[in-house]
Amino acid sequence: xxxxxxxxxxxxxxxxxLHQQTLAARDRIDFLEFIADQxxxxxxxxxxxxxxxxxxxxxxxxxxxxxxxxxxxxxxxxLDRLGALVEQSDAPWFSDxxxxxxxxxxxxxxxTPLWFTDETLQTVCRNITQVKRTIDxxxxxxxxxxxFHLPGNDxxxxxxxTRVLEETDTGxxxxxxxxxxxxxxxxxxxxxxxxxxxxxxxVQIHLAGGDYxxxxxxxxxxxxxxxxxxxxxxxxxxxxxxxxxxxxxxQAWPEFDVLLAHLxxxxxxxxxxxxxxxxx
Amino acid sequence: MSLLGYQRALxxxxxxxxxxxxxxxxxxxxxxxxxxxxxxxxxxxxxRSDRVRVHSHLLAHGRxxxxxxxxPLTYGLIGRAVxxxxxxxxxxxxxxxxxxxxxxVEADRVFAFFHPRLESGEIGPPxxxxxxxxxxxxxxxxxxxAAWRSSVEASASGDEIGDPxxxxxxxxxxxxxxxxxxxxxxVMSDLEDGTRIDDLPLLPEPAETVMFKTSGTPWVxxxxxxxxxxxxxxxxxxxxxxxxxxxxxxKTYGPGVEGPALQALDRLRAAGVLGxxxxxxxx
Numbered sequence: 008x009x010x011x012x013x014x015x016x017x018x019x020x021x022x023x024x025l026h027q028q029t030l031a032a033r034d035r036i037d038f039l040e041f042i043a044d045q046x047x048x049x050x051x052x053x054x055x056x057x058x059x060x061x062x063x064x065x066x067x068x069x070x071x072x073x074x075x076x077x078x079x080x081x082x083x084x085x086l087d088r089l090g091a092l093v094e095q096s097d098a099p100w101f102s103d104x105x106x107x108x109x110x111x112x113x114x115x116x117x118x119t120p121l122w123f124t125d126e127t128l129q130t131v132c133r134n135i136t137q138v139k140r141t142i143d144x145x146x147x148x149x150x151x152x153x154x155f156h157l158p159g160n161d162x163x164x165x166x167x168x169t170r171v172l173e174e175t176d177t178g179x180x181x182x183x184x185x186x187x188x189x190x191x192x193x194x195x196x197x198x199x200x201x202x203x204x205x206x207x208x209x210v211q212i213h214l215a216g217g218d219y220x221x222x223x224x225x226x227x228x229x230x231x232x233x234x235x236x237x238x239x240x241x242x243x244x245x246x247x248x249x250x251x252x253x254x255x256x257x258q259a260w261p262e263f264d265v266l267l268a269h270l271x272x273x274x275x276x277x278x279x280x281x282x283x284x285x286x287x
Numbered sequence: 288m289s290l291l292g293y294q295r296a297l298x299x300x301x302x303x304x305x306x307x308x309x310x311x312x313x314x315x316x317x318x319x320x321x322x323x324x325x326x327x328x329x330x331x332x333x334x335r336s337d338r339v340r341v342h343s344h345l346l347a348h349g350r351x352x353x354x355x356x357x358x359p360l361t362y363g364l365i366g367r368a369v370x371x372x373x374x375x376x377x378x379x380x381x382x383x384x385x386x387x388x389x390x391x392v393e394a395d396r397v398f399a400f401f402h403p404r405l406e407s408g409e410i411g412p413p414x415x416x417x418x419x420x421x422x423x424x425x426x427x428x429x430x431x432x433a434a435w436r437s438s439v440e441a442s443a444s445g446d447e448i449g450d451p452x453x454x455x456x457x458x459x460x461x462x463x464x465x466x467x468x469x470x471x472x473x474v475m476s477d478l479e480d481g482t483r484i485d486d487l488p489l490l491p492e493p494a495e496t497v498m499f500k501t502s503g504t505p506w507v508x509x510x511x512x513x514x515x516x517x518x519x520x521x522x523x524x525x526x527x528x529x530x531x532x533x534x535x536x537x538k539t540y541g542p543g544v545e546g547p548a549l550q551a552l553d554r555l556r557a558a559g560v561l562g563x564x565x566x567x568x569x570x
Contacts, residue, residue, distance in 0.1 A: 028481075045356045047430075048357065048426050048429050048430040051506030051508070071353075109298075110291065113302055114392060116393065117346040122297075124290075157330055157331075158333035159326055159330035159333070220345070221344065222341075
């Protein structure tokens with residue numbers, strides 16, 4: 008389905024404090040993903056420095072502020088800026104989250120869960136269509152973590168996600184850690200969840216670590232990837248061959264070698280799955 | 288009602304703890320504010336309050352982190368203090384609606400809250416106040432519609448000074464001068480590279496720096512200028528002819544300032560800092 012997209016390998020979320028270590032480890036990192044929102048309104052020098060990294064690695068913009076789940080349309084100015092950045096970075100694709108972050112009254116500014124109803128489904132499909140019409144590159148949506156159910160859904164998250172992807176013909180950025188975190192907090196079987204969404208639409212995978220905060224497992228991106236998440240990754244890789252796997256680590260950084268070891272482990276997981284599948 | 292009403296109510300529940308308590312404990316006035324259907328109301332009342340509290344806590348930290356996306360260098364230097372002040376920040380700046388990008392809104396709030404604390408020495412090394420001010424101007428000029436328009440007007444204006452009695456130089460919303468006590472521009476690249484910088488020496492005298500958005504691009508440029516040039520830029524407010532601007536400068540710096548001022552005027556026009564229009568009135 009996404010055969011034409013390049014295979015980027017195993018990459019790292021670009022974070023400014025890790026700039027030097029990232030550059031020094033260029034041979035062990037296959038691509039970089041950056042938070043697009045940090046560059047939409049930033050200084051030219053900062054953007055130029057980011058784009059210069061494109062001479063070393065493929066760059067993939069990943070957004071947090073598009074809010075495709077808002078009842079209102081996606082902000083046109085935001086899309087224009089994002090489109091320019093996607094173009095400048097020559098990104099093979101770009102992504103954001105299946106959530107909402109703002110409404111006219113309040114800028115929640117955090118990935119907020121959607122009420123999985125028919126009305127929300129129509130709204131999200133409308134907004135994704137707007138995004139795809141504005142920016143002429145493949146767009147991926149990512150599953151989020153959330154910490155409470157919104158009662159009275161018309162459908163499950165899995166069904167909602169499936170219908171969004173299929174009705175808009177959009178690729179999936181599958182955050183395996185988010186699936187696991189939700190399964191821990193909300194009490195469901197993560198394997199059942201994975202097997203009930205169209206995994207064949209997976210273009211990219213996110214890996215990250217979480218921590219317990221106030222008794223809940225929180226997607227902090229600040230600790231090693233948990234073992235059950237590695238197991239889920241194996242499960243996915245035995246079923247699909249994503250174009251890219253990315254480690255997100257945003258705070259509480261250990262020695263950089265720990266991050267690189269994570270990338271090596273993900274690479275090994277891909278090779279193991281490929282050999283199992285007869286070298287797809 | 289509609290999805291919009293549901294999301295508006297949910298957003299308020301997540302960002303306003305007193306409203307959340309009222310809403311979920313059956314306060315009719317709180318529940319009637321969003322004209323929700325019975326199904327929507329039941330859904331929102333049915334959310335587990337203990338889970339919402341955790342989510343709200345994470346949200347508060349997320350807001351501050353979003354705002355600091357506009358100040359990545361500053362954040363690298365005062366991150367711990369930011370975390371300690373998150374609750375105070377959220378109480379001082381609730382997420383009220385603004386018709387602008389969320390990052391810009393939070394960036395302004397974060398600046399209003401943290402910059403005075405840096406200047407007073409309550410948090411961080413004192414030179415970080417200058418760094419934060421520079422990052423703030425970069426974000427403001429890079430994203431402001433008025434700055435975009437002004438930069439285009441300046442670059443599209445006349446090339447020739449012509450008669451200095453009628454030529455009116457102007458700079459607009461795309462130009463800001465900042466007065467810095469520390470040489471922060473000299474270390475920004477190092478900070479970008481992750482170099483640790485603990486201290487900066489105070490400059491012998493505060494340095495005037497002009498920051499301006501370039502036409503047709505999102506770029507914000509900056510250059511250090513001397514005091515007369517900064518005064519020249521401030522005098523070019525679109526109401527004075529060149530002759531009148533020179534008169535202002537001459538009063539402060541003496542007759543010798545005229546030649547250098549005209550040269551500076553030319554350079555600033557070429558760089559896109561200043562524009563030039565013909566006055567309709569003879570001066």
